[in-house]
Amino acid sequence: MLFLKTTSVTKAPGIYEVDIAAKPPGKTFGVYMATDPDNPPTAVLQALAAGGFQQTHSSGYTHKDRGKVLDLHFQKDGTDLFKGWKPEEAEANMAIINKIFTDIGVTVTPRVMSLAEAYA
Template sequence: MLFLKSTTVTKAPGIYEVDVAAKPPGKTFGVFMATDPDNPPNAVLAALAELGFESVHQQNYVHRDKGKVLDMHFQKDGTDLFKGWKAEECTSNLAALDALFGNVGIKITPRVMSLAEAYA
């Protein structure tokens, strides 16, 4: 679940927050989004599906400021060991995500999670 400060401001229509993160060692990234369930970012969700990212988790909750949130996690299998991404897959997938979110005005910064965060 992403840490949201508020649901009064969106980064793009229907999107409160986006995190592109990988568990250590950091070759295969997932997309974590906090969205507005009453105003879903359908174009972004469709584009993620076209890129091969599949929804692996969804959870609705009410933020402390009373706004509704749908927390969504997406992943894409690769061709490396344990369905991970090879180096060239990582490069092309991150470039595609950067373009997708850049088109809606969101700058992504891919990161590697800490061990505590990844396995909590």
């Protein structure tokens, strides 16, 4: 679950927060979004699917400010060891992610999770 301060502000229609993160060692990134279940970001979800990203997690909850939230996680398998991304796959997949979010005005900053965060 993403740390979400409020549901009164969105980064884009239907999207409260976006995190592009990888478990250590940081070669294969996932897309983590906190979305508005009553106003889903359909175009983004379709673009992720078209880019080969598969939804791996979906969990709804009510935020402390009473707004509804749907956490969604997406992954894309690579051809490296343990389905990781090879360098050329990482470059292509990150270009897809950047285009999807840049097209809706959201700047993403990929990061590598801490060990505690990745395996909590």
